[in-house]
Amino acid sequence: MNSKSRIASILNAKSLGSSVTGFPTFELSDLHIQKELDFILPTNIRLGHLAEKIVSRLIQSSLNYTLVYENVQILEHQKTIGEIDFIIEDIKKKQILHLELAYKFYLFDPNISSEGIHNWIGPNRNDSLIEKLDKLNTKQFPLLYHPCTALQLENIDVKTISQALCLLVSLFVPYDFKTKLDSDYQKAIKGYYFNFETFNNLDTSDKLYFLPPKTAWGIDPSENKIWSDYNNIKEQLKKSIHEKQAPLCWQQHQGTYMEFFIVWW
Known part of the structure; x- marks a missing residue:
């Protein structure tokens, strides 16, 4: 780190x-x-x-x-x-x-x-x-x-x-969430969340991912140097979901970065 x-x-x-x-x-x-x-x-x-x-x-x-x-x-x-x-x-x-x-x-x-x-x-x-x-x-x-x-x-x-x-x-906030929250919350929004099924149905073919350990949560994803394709994180995601642990995921795509949680509930 x-x-x-x-x-x-x-x-x-x-x-x-x-x-x-x-x-x-x-x-x-x-x-x-x-x-x-x-x-x-x-x-x-x-x-x-x-x-x-x-x-x-x-x-x-x-x-x-x-x-x-x-x-x-x-x-x-x-x-x-x-x-x-x-x-x-x-x-x-x-x-x-x-x-x-x-x-x-x-x-x-x-x-x-x-x-x-x-x-x-x-x-x-x-x-x-x-x-x-x-x-x-x-x-x-x-x-x-x-x-x-x-x-x-x-x-x-x-x-x-x-x-x-x-x-x-x-x-x-939830994926595709459209409601505008109070400014005190809005300024702190870092990304969104969805379940594994929704994530699995997204176009992941040309995107890269990293599942940061919890001690790295909050760091800007653009600081990360190690990335994997979807197939290399899929099994780890399945394991986390099975164990009822919602992982944070960082995504890189064409020079832009996103972060989101994949929830089990």
Whole structure:
């Protein structure tokens, strides 16, 4: 995995704003970083943790914020009751901020609800945007005010700490979806999704494909150097669908690039 491409994909990812999430928004563009960063990335961690490692380095490299704490495990009776992602400080304003970070891929299923916010689900339908927001509201942000938290944040009065969310998303809509979504969602749409039967019926004869590992999700497909024809990915796709795993697929065709999920449901 090209570390520069992976870092750039996080730094340039779109975030959902407070009009959707209900929380104050922290944009990674708020970090003043003078030079292009490149550093060695771990290869044996999940995508969400990889994003946290990258954002940690971005904060440490910024000129306007300092990293005070990260991944603070809050303990009660020697048992972990939660984790605070970041405590950072605005150098100029001397303002301490509790920052929660999430890096998510959601697909829009218009059949779930008449309320759009309920229709964003994970590729395998085992998580959703509304569930994530509920967890933030009931567990992750209130954790700052748990009595055990103050004991672990030395010399900081938790009452003076502000809170914000950086919810980075890549969004996908159904194939041939024509409805225009709210602008906060629209700006984050990266592609579409369909089932294997629909994909199999498309003209694939002169197109090239790559099935990125999850740690590469979100990288621009144009950065990829290894491509295969349809026949060389077909069996892998069948296996994923059989195992009820929706793969992300990158496509190259006549100098243009696309990305889409192939779902099993």
